[in-house]
Amino acid sequence: MQNILDRILTTLQSERLKNYWDGFNTVALAIFDDKDVLLFNHPKCKGEQYTKLVKTEEFHACTCILFEEVPTGIVDTTLYNSFEDIYSLLVHESFHVFQHLSGESRYPDEILGFNYPIDFKNIQLRILERKRLFEAFVTTDLKEKQQKINEFITLRDKRTELFPDYVEYENSVETIEGPAYYVEYQALKDVSSNKENVISKYAEQLLDNSLSHINIRSSCYNSGLFICLLLDDILKDWKVEFTKSKLNLYQLFKNAFPNYTPIEISIPNNSKEVFQIINNAKTTKLIAFENFNKSKGIKLTISGAIKLVGFDPMNITQLNTQALHHNFLSMKLMNKEYFIEQPVCTMFENNFRDIQLIELFLNKPPIHMDNQLTIENIGEFKGSIISKESNAIHIVV
DSSP: OHHHHHHHHHHOOHHHHHHHSTTOOOOOEEEEOSSEEEEESSGGGTTSSEEEEEOOTTOOSSEEEEETTEEEEEEEGGGOSSHHHHHHHHHHHHHHHHHHHTTOOOOOOHHHHHTOOOOHHHHHHHHHHHHHHHHHHHOOOHHHHHHHHHHHHHHHHHHHHHSHHHHHHHHHHHHHHHHHHHHHHHHHHHHOSOGGGHHHHHHHHHHOTTGGGTSHHHHHHHHHHHHHHHHHHHOTTHHHHHHHOSSOHHHHHHHTOTTOOOOOOOOOOOHHHHHHHHHHHHHHHHHHHHHHHTOSSEEEEEEEEEEEEEEOGGGEEEETTEEEESSOEEEEETTEEEEEOSOEEEEESSOTTEEEEEEEEESSOOEEETTEEEETTTEEEESEEEEEOSSEEEEEO
16 A cells, blocks of 8 residues: 555645635545554654554445544455555545534435435436436536536426435435545545546446346435536635525535526437336346355344444445345444445345344354354354354344
8 A cells, every 4th residue: 555655645734625616625534454553644644644444344345434533534445456545545535534523514314325216206306316417517508508407407307296205315415425435536626637538437326227226225326426526617605605504405506597497308209218227126136135145154143123323325325125235334233333345135124223133144153152152353242143054143132
């Protein structure tokens, strides 16, 4: 990571960040690989440019954590091949810390996202809505731009009438992640050797109709980005206003057009495509659970009163009352917290966070002594072993 470290120290400066967003300054952050963590701008650095730590379980994925009570943006360098990608992700995660420190409170209800309906009408309108948003961004004709914006607002408001809670979820994700994607885009364009093509990556994600409806949450990152880019065109000081506002990003955008009036929109006959998207979304969920159940190793089942305390909303697949956590989860059991950094399936009845049972696959058999299981890299569980076979164990706690 030495080469990456040197470039970060010279590139990630407050003067640069302020060019991406008003008032944006450097915050505590870290990069890490399988062994080491390099920590910046944190009290633990004790005045030095950075400090090197041994990697612990706190450092996983690209996200924000409270490290020794300090909000810290972190990026896993093993997931990316170039400095440009790592730098732009550091800016993205740093911005989330900046949001937190600025008192941001407009966060989405993630549970709504896991239950997002696969509905024909919603998908049909949403495809056209995202297309109009992109067209509004690319056109340089002011009259055409206004027309496309009017159509975008009309479509978003129509979906709000039909699916109020779920569109509000989208609005909230756009509000948090859209600006973070915006500064990520600005950072990537800033250091890229091919600046003109940077936007194409985000445009492809915005307009991929199938992927946009398989992972609703991540699709809102792109729509949020393009709303931000349109605001650059029409509202000079929108970033300052947005940071101080209680409105979500879409509401701020709509308010920028006080003369807006709904217009008639012709919906294309794209039934075949929409039904294919619906089938793909359902099949993707089923395949995810099928692949999990085919995992190699010893299947461990733990049942009891389990509380979910931490999860990665970007990497969860929910099917009815089952949730597949693809990367990790944190849970509380008998007043003790456990962190599991591998795929885990949870089962619940009414509340996503109140788990009745979890399943995972172990590479090594747990150590069984009396009424206790000791599992490598996870911890100890006390309870009743109700079944034990060579390839499966079930403990009730």
